Amino acid sequence: MIIEARGLRKDFTVRKKAGRFRRVSTVVSAGDGVDLTVERGELLGDIGPNGAGTSTTLKMLTGILTPTAGHVRVCGYEPVPQRTKLALGIGVVFGQRSQLWYDLPLRDSFALLRHIYRVPPADHAARLKDCRALLDLDEFLDTPVRQLSLGQRMRGELTAALLHSPSVLFLDEPTIGLDVISKQAVRSFLAGLRDRGDTTIVLTTHDLADIERLCRRLVVISHGRIVHAGTLTALHKRYGSRRRVIGDLDEPLLEPLDLPGVTVESVEADGRRLTYSLEATTAGAVITRLATIASLRDLSVVEPDIEEVIARLYTS
């Protein structure tokens, strides 16, 4: 277990104005008894609505914030007291904050990071070469960071976080604000990193496409608590999101589709459009049956919508 957290809680005191000089203090918990374990080499997705405590949890795992209560171990270290030791073994990418030297060429940032993390020159050169190839850094390696596009900068940030070959990579919204192409570049890079299996990755994001593309296991945090931990499929199963078969017919059905494990979700266009949701059967079975009792004009199979599931989770 490379990351282990039990009963993690962080209280913040928030002062609100209540009159001209009076302030009312309330204690807000972000992260209220979070239990989390991550195995070595795993990629864990971490999602939750704004203010749910995902960022706070990440900050407690990386030694930025001192937890109010609970137990944490990352790479065998207690994050805050052993912050500098832990820092040597982890890499962190903040989508909203740069770790690079704003006024200097990208290359200089990498050189400084080599000294900060005390990486032997040969190792550093080898890893930088890998990243240059995988992330296409060559065209802007000599450009000052302030002149990079967001997509270029994010590729630089990923490289910066990986040059000391951390055993855990923490990513906080790495695709925020990126265009489609850059998002894909970042995702396929992370997928490659995941498949090589020597870096554990914790990905905090609001972008559900990141989760679908990358994560085998995810944790959903809402109101400071973990409301789901498991695979994406398990999430769909648990929250009753199903695949659907939508059939457009020439004529309305004379007899109902009689098949166990299927329910009619909606009937539209005077009975000529039928939507079935599948519980315990395959799309194939539904389609075969439908084809024998009706004349089909069009047919589509709709995958469950993750956003819908997540939205339901957030509001529950």
Next chain:
Amino acid sequence: MSVYLRLAAAQVRAHAQYRASFVIDLISNAVVTMLDVFSVLILFRVTRALGGFGVRDVLVMTALSATAFPLADLLVGEIEKLRGYVRTGLLDTVLVRPLSALFQLLAIDFSIRRVTRVVQGTIFIVIALTLADVHWTPARVVLAVVAPITGGLFFCSLFIAGASVAFWWIDSGEIANSLTYGGRDFTMYPVTVYAEWFRRLFAYGIGFAFVAYYPALALLGRPDPLGAPAWLGWASPLVAPIAMTLAGLAWRTGIRHYRSSGS
């Protein structure tokens, strides 16, 4: 080369990218020390003695203060940006690196443009001590070198302790500056000019008397009109380690209270 020096050098390179503002900063910093000296000289046009000291004695105190403070300002002056880092959560990026947060901040914000004032102050000390007709002994030579440095370290501690307040209280505003910049003005003159309660609080309570006043007395070989024993002047460098310990404590406690920002 230490990694902190590398970080500081990178910052100098980054600053130098904005060439015009770099040169203007260097020049404007040179003017400040001159103004300090003039303000003392102007005072002596209307009086012959200040708190029982003549112009040559006072200039030694001013010179010590005008070196100690810029030295601290050069080394740690940018720590006052901490308030902004705490408010915006920028400190996060500093905390995920395997280095001391304090030294990292000092290095990444290092600003060489303040070096002119340290150089000027040093020249000013040499001139003031020459004019003051000091009876030189090996011990006095050592003290003349050590006093501006320990005075500088004392001011460093004030800067750091003052900045640490931001961990608890983000709207701390100019509180820290009132101590650091106020202290610079306080130490330029003999402490005998201040009202007693004021002197008790700042000269002895906070320790400003040990930056320039007592070391100057020891250098000049003059007894303290306030009746303190002569060894106090020689012991005054010791306030630096004490102040640094307290400031380090304030910083370490403060950083545990860091709450980052919402995202």
